[in-house]
Amino acid sequence: MDGLTINEAAETTGWSPRMLRYIERSGLIEPRRSAAGYRLYGPGELQRLRTLRELLAEHEMSLGDVGFALRLHREPTLQHAVEAWFETTPSRPEDVPAGDWLSWEQTKHERLLAAIT
Amino acid sequence: MDGLTINEAAETTGWSPRMLRYIERSGLIEPRRSAAGYRLYGPGELQRLRTLRELLAEHEMSLGDVGFALRLHREPTLQHAVEAWFETTPSRPEDVPAGDWLSWEQTKHERLLAAIT
DNA sequence: TCAACCTTGACACATCAGTGCTAAGGTTGA
DNA sequence: TCAACCTTAGCACTGATGTGTCAAGGTTGA
Numbered sequence: 652m653d654g655l656t657i658n659e660a661a662e663t664t665g666w667s668p669r670m671l672r673y674i675e676r677s678g679l680i681e682p683r684r685s686a687a688g689y690r691l692y693g694p695g696e697l698q699r700l701r702t703l704r705e706l707l708a709e710h711e712m713s714l715g716d717v718g719f720a721l722r723l724h725r726e727p728t729l730q731h732a733v734e735a736w737f738e739t740t741p742s743r744p745e746d747v748p749a750g751d752w753l754s755w756e757q758t759k760h761e762r763l764l765a766a767i768t
Numbered sequence: 769m770d771g772l773t774i775n776e777a778a779e780t781t782g783w784s785p786r787m788l789r790y791i792e793r794s795g796l797i798e799p800r801r802s803a804a805g806y807r808l809y810g811p812g813e814l815q816r817l818r819t820l821r822e823l824l825a826e827h828e829m830s831l832g833d834v835g836f837a838l839r840l841h842r843e844p845t846l847q848h849a850v851e852a853w854f855e856t857t858p859s860r861p862e863d864v865p866a867g868d869w870l871s872w873e874q875t876k877h878e879r880l881l882a883a884i885t
Numbered sequence: 886t887c888a889a890c891c892t893t894g895a896c897a898c899a900t901c902a903g904t905g906c907t908a909a910g911g912t913t914g915a
Numbered sequence: 916t917c918a919a920c921c922t923t924a925g926c927a928c929t930g931a932t933g934t935g936t937c938a939a940g941g942t943t944g945a
Contacts, residue, residue, distance in 0.1 A: 652913085656921070669904060672923095677902095687912055689921055699856045706853050710846050713931095715902070716836045719829070720850045723837065729827050733837045736823050739816045769943085773891070786934060789893095794932095804942055806891055832932070 654682070654691030664700040671700070677718050679703065771799070771808030781817040788817070794835050796820065 660682075661668045671690070675681050680699050682690045692700075706717065723730045777799075778785045788807070792798050797816050799807045809817075823834065840847045 702853055702856055706849055719833045719836055724854055732823055736819055737841055739819055
C-alpha cells in the first residue's frame, strides 16, 4: 500500500483527518484509493496540502476562494464573464451628453408608473 | 442631485436597497455621495448592478466569489501565489526513484517518534 | 413646514463553511 | 486473531453570507 493513509497524511501536513476529507469533497485535493477504499496520499498530494495551508494563511483567503479560483482556472467561459464584468467601467458620464442619461433612465414618477404597469 | 438615490437604483436594478448597501460594503460597487451623504448611482453603477445579477445567476456564484475574483484582478501577488499552487502537479511519482519518497517521508514509527519529541 | 426620502446601527433568521466527535462496520498486519 | 486503522453517515457548534425590518435622526423639495 504505497502512499500515506489519512491519519499519516494529517500528521505530516498539519491538517486534521476531518479536514482532509472536507478538502477532498471541496474538489481541491483528491487522493487515489486503495482496493479497499482507503485514501492514499502520495508526495504530490502532501506537497499540495502543505502549500495550501501557506496559501490560505499568507493571503487571508478561504478554501472556498481557492475552489473558486480553480473554477476560474478551468472554466474559460466563467473567467471571461467575470472579466467582462470588471470591464464595465465604474462610471463614465461622458458616454451620454451631460444631464441626458437621467432622462433616459426616466424620471422618478415615470418609473413609478412603469412599475405599476 | 444628479444620480439615482438608493431606492430608485433598487427599483431599476432589481436589487433591494438593503442589498445595495451590502454590495457596497463588500467593495463591489461604491456609488459616490451627495454633500449630505446620500448615495448617488450613476449609469455606470446601474449597469454594473444589472450585469452583476446576471453574472451571479448564470454562473452559480456568490458575491463573495466576485469579491475574490476582484482581489485576484487587483493583487498580482495573490494571483501568482494561487497559480503557483495550481502548478504543484497533483501527483508525480517520477520525481523520486520509485519507493524512495516513502522512506524520505519517514516510516510510520519514525514519524510517531518525531511527533512525541 | 412636513411628508417622503436618506443615513447608520442593530436585532433576527436561514443557510453555508469549517471543524470536532461518535457510531457502525470493513481492512490490515504482526 | 485482534488491536489499530480505515470508511461513510450524522449530530453539533461557531462564524460568515445573505436578507428583511425597525429605530433614531438628518435632508429635501413643493
